[in-house]
Amino acid sequence: MPDNEIELWGGSFLHTRIKLLVTRLQEQTWEWATYRRCDALVSLDGRQLTPYTGEPFEPSEFQVVEHGWTHDHCGLCNWSIGESDDPRDGTGYTGGKRWLCTGCFERFFS
Numbered sequence: 001m002p003d004n005e006i007e008l009w010g011g012s013f014l015h016t017r018i019k020l021l022v023t024r025l026q027e028q029t030w031e032w033a034t035y036r037r038c039d040a041l042v043s044l045d046g047r048q049l050t051p052y053t054g055e056p057f058e059p060s061e062f063q064v065v066e067h068g069w070t071h072d073h074c075g076l077c078n079w080s081i082g083e084s085d086d087p088r089d090g091t092g093y094t095g096g097k098r099w100l101c102t103g104c105f106e107r108f109f110s
């Protein structure tokens, strides 16, 4: 691995990129949580998908899919966090809409 890269659960990343992201993400408050899938707002053509949090939407363009948002990704290393019995895959730290894997949180935020 080159000297300017750092190894995280989701792969190798440039130190400079991770440092910049950590600085931004430190502005949020993070809470440990077990991941639970949530409803998704999906465009009728299937091209757009976002977590649904109760906001108004245009029913001629979107529909709510119950439990349709199945996972998120770590904001640093892109590790997939979803429902799982393995705590490495099924838990993380959330700051509202964003998630961090426990590996990144323990390395950079604790």
Ligand SMILES: [Zn+2]
Pocket: 008, 009, 010, 074, 075, 076, 077, 078, 079, 100, 101, 102, 103, 104, 105
């Ligand atoms: Zn991570």
